Structures are given as C-alpha cells and as structure tokens.
Amino acid sequence: MESKFDLVVVNGNVVTASDISTCCIGIKDGKIRALADSFTGDELKGAEVIDAQGAYVMPGGIDAHVHLCQDLETGPHGLGGECADNFETGSRSAAAGGTTTIITFATQTRKGEDRSLLKVVEAYNTRAEETGSYVDYGFHIIIVRNDADILENEMPILMNDWGISSIKLFLTYKTQCLTDSQLLDVMFAARKNAITTMIHAENGDMIEWLTGSVENKLEQKGMVAPFYHALSRPPIVEGEATNRAIALAQLIQSPILFVHVGSVLGAANLRRAQTMGLPIYAETCPQYFHLTWNDLKRFHSPTCFENSKMICSPPPPLTVSDHEDLFVGLANGTFTIYSSDHCPFRYDHPHGKLSGVLEHKPSMEGEIEHQHEGKELQGLLRRKQGAFRFYSQWDPWCGDTIAFAIYWGTGKGSDFTTEICRYGMYPRKGALMPGSDADLVIWHPDETFKSFHLTNSMLHHNVDYTPYEGTEFSNWPRYTILRGKIIWANGEIVGKVRDGKYVKRGPSLLSQGSPRADRDPRRVASWLYE
Structure with a gap:
C-alpha cells in the first residue's frame, strides 16, 4: 500500500x-x-x-529582491557591474540560509535590442536555464523605456504567459531613471495588467548635484572616499523621491511598492500615505537595521578603500537610534516585505568594487592601464583610493537574510515573518x-x-x-x-x-488598490478608468 x-x-x-x-x-x-x-x-x-x-x-524564506546574472555598465569605461553570482551560486547561498524561492531581475536597457520586454525576459531566462537553480525562482523586470506599443502589447503577455506580475522603475541612475511622465506611462500600463510597480526612490538630480566636480561639491573638495557616498545621499534624497512617487501614484490611482527603504524619513512618508488609505507598500532590508553611516568608515587603511564593502544604495541609517524607528515600521505594517537586495560584486575584481579605482582618473595617474592582474590588483587597492561614484553600490546579503530577520537583532524570535502575497504567489508559497x-x-x-x-x-x-x-x-x-x-x-x-x-x-494583490482611497475625479484622475 x-x-x-x-x-x-x-x-x-x-x-x-x-x-x-x-x-x-x-x-x-x-x-x-x-x-x-x-x-x-x-x-x-x-x-x-x-x-x-x-x-x-x-x-521557506522568499527573497523577493535578488540580483543575479546582471551586468551593469556603471562607469565611463564600462568596467563595473558584473554580478559575481549566477543562478547556481546565488541560489546555493539562498538555500543554505533557509530561502526556498527567489525573485530576480531581468533588466531592460536603452539599447535598441532591448526595446522588446519579451526578448529581455527570454534572454534572461536563458541565463537561468544555463546553470539551473537550487531553489525556485521567478522574475521581476526592470523597465527603463516607455514605448507605448511595447507597454500595450507586451505587458499582457508578460503577465499571462510568463507570470511576471511585478516591474521595477528607477528615480535615479542616468541609465535607468525615468521622467515623471514616463513613470506615469509605465505605472498606468502596469495597473491595467494587475502588475505591481516597484519603485527605487532616490532623487537622482540631488545626488548628481551634490556629487559633481564643480565648485564646492563633494568631488571638487576631494571628498570621494566611501564614507562620502552617504553624504551624497542624505535622507531627504529618499524623502523627496518617496513623496513624488506617492503623488504620481495617487494621481492615477496606482498601487506601488517601495523597495529597500532605508531612512526614517522615507518610512514616515509611506506611513502617512498608508494612513490616508492609499495603496502604498514597502520593503526593507537587513542592512538598514544593522549598519549605520559609521560602518562606511569602519576600516582605517591608508586608502580606506575597504570601506567600499559597506556601500549600499540608499545608504544605511545615520545612527543606531534610527534602527529602532525602522523596527517600529516592521511592527506596525509600514513594511510588509523583508528582502535582501542581494547584488553581488567581488571586492578585488575589475568588474566589482575595484572599478571604483580603475574608473577614477586621479587614482590611475602614473599607472599603466589594463596591466593590473592578480596580486597587482591587490596592490592597487592598497595604494589608491578611488571614488565612491564609481564603486559598485550594492553588496551581497542573500544567504543570511532570514537568519537576520529571525535570530539576529530583532530580539523577537519567530514573531517576525515575511509577507509575500504581494507578488502573486500566496498561498502556493509562504x-x-x-x-x-x-x-x-x-x-x-x-x-x-x-x-x-x-x-x-x-x-x-x-x-x-x-x-x-x-x-x-x-x-x-x-x-x-x-x-x-x-x-x-x-x-x-x-x-x-x-x-x-x-x-x-x-x-x-496590489492591483486591487485600497477601498479607502480617494476616487473623487476632482482630486485624482479616476476618470481614466471609466
């Protein structure tokens, strides 16, 4: 029997x-x-x-924010941004940390060959199939264009054929950010297709202005060490961007989910919108509960380059006291998603953190370009400082995310679990x-x-x-x-x-919006859906 x-x-x-x-x-x-x-x-x-x-x-843990097999041209020579983890190694780390499902990012670029979202997803899926994965996986798609015909014709296919029910949009990074009108185009198309719109909320113009090499800016003052990455992104950078995205979403009645919220100011903006009945949701990550700005100057080597290991965007909170305020956001439901934002780059690799040196012309003065390999690269790290603007601005977190949530820093044991129904997997997963x-x-x-x-x-x-x-x-x-x-x-x-x-x-489930949201056509564009 x-x-x-x-x-x-x-x-x-x-x-x-x-x-x-x-x-x-x-x-x-x-x-x-x-x-x-x-x-x-x-x-x-x-x-x-x-x-x-x-x-x-x-x-089993569901890590809904994982970057694998993404190559990003972060510097003028395209040296930076080669993910160290593919689906095999990244999923292996996830399994060891108690995670059984990951959602990774297929990335559209502004290159002509990436105009079709379907081709972007097909190419990314090929990368996943080449190695295989230890855990189950799905895709988000990063959209950096607002081609009307693509949004109209391909978004339904992404949802119906691929089961991709989430997209990500950027308010920063020159190669990825969208204007307000472009954001509205994509958000509107996503809402019509029951797709979650995820937002990376940092004001890119603020960052560029603070960083710039003109008089009195960070680079002109020689303030280029890793610590100054945080000074180029004070909390108001996230605060302005969250407020703006909330206003855009409210205008067209579009639910949105903010990813990797790291500041108390940003969290307060989201909580205020939620209290108004707006369908605003948020994710946060372990780095925002266990690191502070002081970690960006933890190491005191001659170049301080090792502090680049602590860089993330947005940067960690200013002080430990901010951690407690963010924990309140976990307790009261401001944050309903806890993810890793695993974005792996090697420390001493030309396409990893080392790009912060190789892309920085002052650091490379007197050096013979393209002749640094192996031990010579390590020597370069000891001699040169580089500049935070060229560092890979993300870090590896995937394998330890669930352990952080449950058994390190919360003091609450099993009282904190991850809500994942926002991504169309409940109750099959989670x-x-x-x-x-x-x-x-x-x-x-x-x-x-x-x-x-x-x-x-x-x-x-x-x-x-x-x-x-x-x-x-x-x-x-x-x-x-x-x-x-x-x-x-x-x-x-x-x-x-x-x-x-x-x-x-x-x-x-985000696409359903909130029954409490204001639908008065005199205040919001609810007439769009009549």
Whole structure:
C-alpha cells in the first residue's frame, strides 16, 4: 500500500500566519497535505521523519529582491557591474540560509535590442536555464523605456504567459531613471495588467548635484572616499523621491511598492500615505537595521578603500537610534516585505568594487592601464583610493537574510515573518497550510545551538567578502526543504542545482488598490478608468 506521506516533520513549533503551535506536518508529492497534533503509526509508515526537537518550523524564506546574472555598465569605461553570482551560486547561498524561492531581475536597457520586454525576459531566462537553480525562482523586470506599443502589447503577455506580475522603475541612475511622465506611462500600463510597480526612490538630480566636480561639491573638495557616498545621499534624497512617487501614484490611482527603504524619513512618508488609505507598500532590508553611516568608515587603511564593502544604495541609517524607528515600521505594517537586495560584486575584481579605482582618473595617474592582474590588483587597492561614484553600490546579503530577520537583532524570535502575497504567489508559497508547496525552514533548538561568528567562508555565494564578517548569530537553519525535498541539512548542501523550478506567478494583490482611497475625479484622475 502506498504510504500516506513522503516526509513528516514532528515535534516542531510551527509558525503559521495566525499563530505558533506544536504540531506535525505531513508532506506528499511536494505539497503540505496535513497539519495535526500527531500521526498514527500507519500514517508514518514509509515516510521519512524529521524530528524538529521543539525548534521553530517556518515557511521557506522568499527573497523577493535578488540580483543575479546582471551586468551593469556603471562607469565611463564600462568596467563595473558584473554580478559575481549566477543562478547556481546565488541560489546555493539562498538555500543554505533557509530561502526556498527567489525573485530576480531581468533588466531592460536603452539599447535598441532591448526595446522588446519579451526578448529581455527570454534572454534572461536563458541565463537561468544555463546553470539551473537550487531553489525556485521567478522574475521581476526592470523597465527603463516607455514605448507605448511595447507597454500595450507586451505587458499582457508578460503577465499571462510568463507570470511576471511585478516591474521595477528607477528615480535615479542616468541609465535607468525615468521622467515623471514616463513613470506615469509605465505605472498606468502596469495597473491595467494587475502588475505591481516597484519603485527605487532616490532623487537622482540631488545626488548628481551634490556629487559633481564643480565648485564646492563633494568631488571638487576631494571628498570621494566611501564614507562620502552617504553624504551624497542624505535622507531627504529618499524623502523627496518617496513623496513624488506617492503623488504620481495617487494621481492615477496606482498601487506601488517601495523597495529597500532605508531612512526614517522615507518610512514616515509611506506611513502617512498608508494612513490616508492609499495603496502604498514597502520593503526593507537587513542592512538598514544593522549598519549605520559609521560602518562606511569602519576600516582605517591608508586608502580606506575597504570601506567600499559597506556601500549600499540608499545608504544605511545615520545612527543606531534610527534602527529602532525602522523596527517600529516592521511592527506596525509600514513594511510588509523583508528582502535582501542581494547584488553581488567581488571586492578585488575589475568588474566589482575595484572599478571604483580603475574608473577614477586621479587614482590611475602614473599607472599603466589594463596591466593590473592578480596580486597587482591587490596592490592597487592598497595604494589608491578611488571614488565612491564609481564603486559598485550594492553588496551581497542573500544567504543570511532570514537568519537576520529571525535570530539576529530583532530580539523577537519567530514573531517576525515575511509577507509575500504581494507578488502573486500566496498561498502556493509562504504558507504552511494544506495545498501549499512544502517549502520549509527548520531551525536548531535554541537551547542546543551554540552561537557562532559569521565568516565569509561559511557562506555559499561567489563573493570574496561579506559586510557581516565577525557578526554573532544565535541560530541558523538546520534544514531547508523545497517542495518536500531536503536541500540543506546540518550545514551541508544536499540538494541538486536543478531542483529549483521557475515559478509562474498570479496577478498581484496590489492591483486591487485600497477601498479607502480617494476616487473623487476632482482630486485624482479616476476618470481614466471609466
């Protein structure tokens, strides 16, 4: 007789959306089939059994903000921006950290060959299929053009055929930012197709003006070390951009989701809009709870170049006190998404952090261009400072995101879980209920786990550093289970690189808007939809 379950988890403190209870989980054919106080001997017959030993059992992590296989021309010579992680290495790191689904970014450019969004997605999908993935994955798409025919004809196909129910728009970076009218074009098309609009909210003109080499600006004053990256992006840069995007969204009744919100000012703007009944949502990331501006001057080498390991955009909060204010945003629902913004660049690679030196003409004076390899590159890092404007402005976070959320810094254990229904996957993903994918992360029992200090060698990405070297963790995933298959167990990857499958997502719940939003045509353009 066929066994009732393939895998059973017993003696777990199971975390669901509503409560925490001690129960057992029965899994069959990759799906959760039952949650019960106990199973009989006949029900357990033939099943593999994991004893959670009283540890927390949670839905597998869903990291909805991951950059893999993206090549970005960040400098005048195009040296920067080669992602260190592909789908194999990035997903391996995710699995080791308790994440079972990632959503990555297919990136449109302004080149003629990238005019078609469908071709952009097809090319990006080829990269994923070339290596395979340890965990399930889906795509967002970054849009940098507002071609009317593409938006009209291809967005429905992205939603219906690919299940891509989210796009990302930029208010900064010359190669990616859109004007207000262009933003409205794309947001309007997204709303009509039940697609979430994600916003990177920084005022690019403010940043350029503060950074510029003309009189009294940062570069003219020689203020180019990594720390000054933060000074080029004070909180008001995010504050203005969030306010502007909220106004645009309110005008056309378009729900939006702000990504990687890092300032108390930005969070306050979002909370105010939410209180007004606007469908405004937000994501935040671990770096904004555990780093401050002081981390951008942590190392005191002659060049201070090593501080580039701490650069992220937007920059981390000014002080530790800001962390507490941002934690309030987690508690009161200002933030409903917690993601990594994993964007991996190597430290000593010409297409990584080192581009900050190689692209900076003053640093390269007297150096023979293009003749620095291997140890010579490391020597260049010790001699030259570079400039923050040319650094790769992102860092690797993927493998440790869930551990940060649950067991480091929050002090709340399992009280914080990630809400992911905004991206059209609930309840297939992110839920422990019958019918959901059997994606689980099982922690070690707190009383038996010995805390440890993280080193980059413990992670499974393809990056040569972690911003959290030496950080103490009080727990780490013991098992990661993907659709009923164990892919990480007791410190070892036990899954295979093609265990992960592409996830075709449903319409975004954001597209439904808010019933409390003002629809008076005298104040907003609600007549657009009549």
